[in-house]
Amino acid sequence: MSDGADFHDIAEIEAIPSGTSAAIQVEGERIALFNYEGQFFATQNACPHMGASIAGGPMLKGGRVRCMLHGWVLDFNDCEDEDGLRRFPVKVEEGRVLVCPKAIPSDQKPIPDED
Numbered sequence: 001m002s003d004g005a006d007f008h009d010i011a012e013i014e015a016i017p018s019g020t021s022a023a024i025q026v027e028g029e030r031i032a033l034f035n036y037e038g039q040f041f042a043t044q045n046a047c048p049h050m051g052a053s054i055a056g057g058p059m060l061k062g063g064r065v066r067c068m069l070h071g072w073v074l075d076f077n078d079c080e081d082e083d084g085l086r087r088f089p090v091k092v093e094e095g096r097v098l099v100c101p102k103a104i105p106s107d108q109k110p111i112p113d114e115d
Helices: none
Strands: 008-012 020-026 029-036 039-044 064-066 073-075 090-093 096-099
Touching (some): 008 020, 029 096, 039 090
Antiparallel strands (some): 008 096, 029 039, 090 096
16 A cells, blocks of 8 residues: 555554654565664664674664674664665554655755654
């Protein structure tokens, strides 16, 4: 299901509680979807080291996840590509999580919310 702008409806926000992640596939992309303190982030679901799934890995403070295979720590909320991890756009609309399977270019950092 898509909203017309390459975003695909993935799940209700309640299906992925804060502090958890899910492995999904959208248009052939293996994606790890993270709910970190109520904010959603999406990355490739393959550690850049040896390709292990990172969905389900332990989440650490600051929006990071530890790869369960070799312990690499990856930052899923930073758009810099220093770790080789591709990130994907995510948005929440009407209680639903939507993901775009087109990776965010590393030079387009998201603007932090100012509360």
